[in-house]
Amino acid sequence: MMRGVWSLGGLVTRAVRFAWRESATEASDDTVEGLRLVHAVAGFPKDQVDACRDGRCGDDAYFFASNAHADIMGVADGVGGWRQQGVNPAAFSTALLRIAKRLAEAGRAPPTSPKTLLQLAFMDVRETKGDAFGSSTACLVSLDRQSAILHTANLGDSGVMVVRNGRLVLRSQEQQHQFNTPFQLCHPPPGFYLMISDSPENAEGVSMAVIPGDVILVGTDGVFDNLPDSWLVPRLSALHASYADATAVQETADLIARRAHELSRDANYASPFAVNARAAGFINEVGGKIDDITVLLATVAAGSPKENL
């Protein structure tokens, strides 16, 4: 019986995948008109030895990708605990998103499902020979250009928020096993067992319609643990007036990253992280949380992605 169910499931998923692949190949050459993302990245690595570039920011990783049907972006936060085991925590997160970017650009996942993209990338990175070991949280968003629907997939304590006309319309929830132990994808080096490892299936997905002018913030926990929503929402709303202006988007991203960075070093600041820690029983926790900070900021604008160039 089990086998029958499995085969049937296999057939259905294949059918879905092929149906999608066919439609993708049909329209691969002409980019669908509709909405696009005007995006910017800013961030500060924890140790400040290297700037945020080439898809990497300390142990964090990020990417933007665009294909005929969707604009996709995401962050992944490499779990720093691996450093004590002699594993570079950035290796896994950067490898994961690098592959996600290539899969996205090749149009291998449907624009409606960043979760599928995450699954494919995770399986790919696990089957790749190499030293991309470690753990990572991940948060991916995909703007389906034609239907104007934003799809998200969030695993762990990175997050996404969408602000429209000064109102917070979407805020992802943190997924934690216990305090400061987020859900995470794990690819352990040989010899490590019983690691915390969650499946990409567990990623929380939300789909919502977006309109031009919406502001989307995707950030790692370095952002959301230091900046309360009450501070972020007004800054994002301020962008509404000049949402199609890439420079303005970049400036706001820089502002958010800088502010998060400042506060993370402030020992007396009652950061959201400290507040949550106290609620969880860690009563001595106070001040900002020193962490890698990666801010992906994007506004929804009309037109094809070629205008971004």
Add this chain to the structure above:
Amino acid sequence: MPEELKQWVHEVTNFSSQYANEERISFSVNNLPGVPNVYPHHGESVEAFELRSYGAWDRQSPSFLSSYLNEPWASKVSRTVTDFVDVKLRVPVIPSSIEIFETYNPGAVSAIWAFRWANNSWTSLWASNGVPGDTESHKSGTSRIFSPQLRKIPFKTDLLRFEFNTSYSPHHVQIDAIRVISNPGVMVDPVVEERNVDHTSELRRKVAELNLRCDPADLLAVFSKFMEQEYADFVKHFQSRLNGLEWLPDYVIMKILGYLDLKSLCALSRVNRHLYRLSSDPLLYRKLDMRPYWPQLRGKCLFKYLSSKCSVLRMLDLSWCGCYGAITANEFCKIMDRFGHTLLGLWLDYCDFLTSDVIKMLHIWCPQLKDFFVLFSSKMEVDLDFVRTELFVTKTDREKTLELLGKADELALRIRKGTFVTQHAAKNLGESTLKMMQCVQPVVQACLGSTKSDAPSEISGDSRNV
């Protein structure tokens, strides 16, 4: 003077192997089109196209299924080409040069073919002289742009086939990108000199095909010794008889003919009536390996050829043949209908004409079929509902074969799982030989219809219930 047109390969239409299954992008053939990602770096990268096999370990391993086609010459020559990839260009051109960006273990490219849609034929643009590998590049450990001297062709093409010989590579072979350069200003003379083959290199190639593991200098010494001392006797001996071979009894000649490839047999049949009669004996054509002749093979010719000679065909290898309409499904059905009833073994790797319906009919046409080998790639435009399948059914009893052939879908699912596992366990290449072999085992088991599989669990976990 118009500028020369440089274009990157636009898409891959067919390929023989990649170090990934169809859902992966790392090492897959998807990395081949477009600009290079890795060059000028050298080394194994997930962003280049990697061929699945290399060296000789798979052939030396205990689980290797050796070919039943014991045509020593033909098999040896054809099997030195291990892989191919077909690429399409956006604009049809007459290529003036081709740049292959080899970023890991360069030197595996062995031939380049151009396809002509007008008559469904392949024309050779370049072929290596058979000297195995390019040892200098291997040692230096650097990437390179390989740009061989191309033959001129009198037509525009947008479909190229690259053949690889990975059997001398010390590790996997990676190709980063391919660029085709053409000069629109140069009109190619329609009458291109066909016979500009360099005879010395041809001879070198022939010698290399023999795969003799000896120093060329030694070979030369042996040859000159033969010429000095024995050749005169040899010639005298033959001249004393009018027809060189005919003093031998027929069964000895037949024995000798058994070692010849199809091309030689064909040439021999034109010598005289006696040899024609002997070289047309159906017993010589029980095991037929058509793969070396894939560029020329047409469905109609094949049918004629088989009709004239192959009344007791046992083994047939049509791998690589019939792509892009050279053999249609109809023609293949006709051939199977006529010759299938005696077939014991059938090889159909990367044959375009295969459809699920054709496969399902095989057990009717070939009631005695025992071994059925077929490999597909996901790029093939066949209406199979399974892709990237590697199917080895061997030495099963007849009922099992029928059962499996009748349930191609279900089988495909199982095999897919098998290839999955193979990919997964190949991670540690230090022990790759051993691990790969362990993993092929469940594939074979799955083929045999065993429900119990001790395959390592798949990543997504959905194979555990099988």
